[in-house]
Amino acid sequence: MGQLPMRNVIPRLSATPGRLRRSAPALAEHTAEVLGALGLDRAAIDGLARDGVIGLAGDMP
């Protein structure tokens, strides 16, 4: 979508600043990552997607 101006991190703390790390996620972008960290393997994650419990990044409209 090109460039989108947005405000900086507020408040601007000199000793403990915040930062911008990533742009806003696409729907379901981190589903597999988050569930994998909970201990689910790929087969379990795919099964949940088939059952409509979760959405995976590649399947999103």
Add this chain to the structure above:
Amino acid sequence: MSIAEKSFDPRAACPLDGVRVVDMSRLVSGNMVSLQLADFGAEVINVEDPKKGDPLRAWQTNGLSVHWKIYSRNKKSLALNVRAARGRELLLDLASTTQVLIENFARGRPRRWVSAPWSTFPTPRWGNCRCAT
């Protein structure tokens, strides 16, 4: 007024590094809370309906979800159907690994699904942020 320039350093430490947040909220109020946490280093996991996502995505200008782009930067998206029993189990598994829960549900089932178990989790709780509706 001049503002000192500072080079971007993705490895720079943030005060909330290591803090995990599960964000069940929708639209603006909860997303503004979790944006503050995310901007300062917290890992914010946005729980969204798998079919429609956060309704904030639908607030568009010239066909672009600019509100979403601004309020959900620095966050992660988990598409999870919490209307399914298995989805609620996964939500509670996830919430048990986080320090902060954010929700802005109206009264009713969704609030009961997350609020009652939340108080019993063994990990340290920072807080349950309830945005009044």
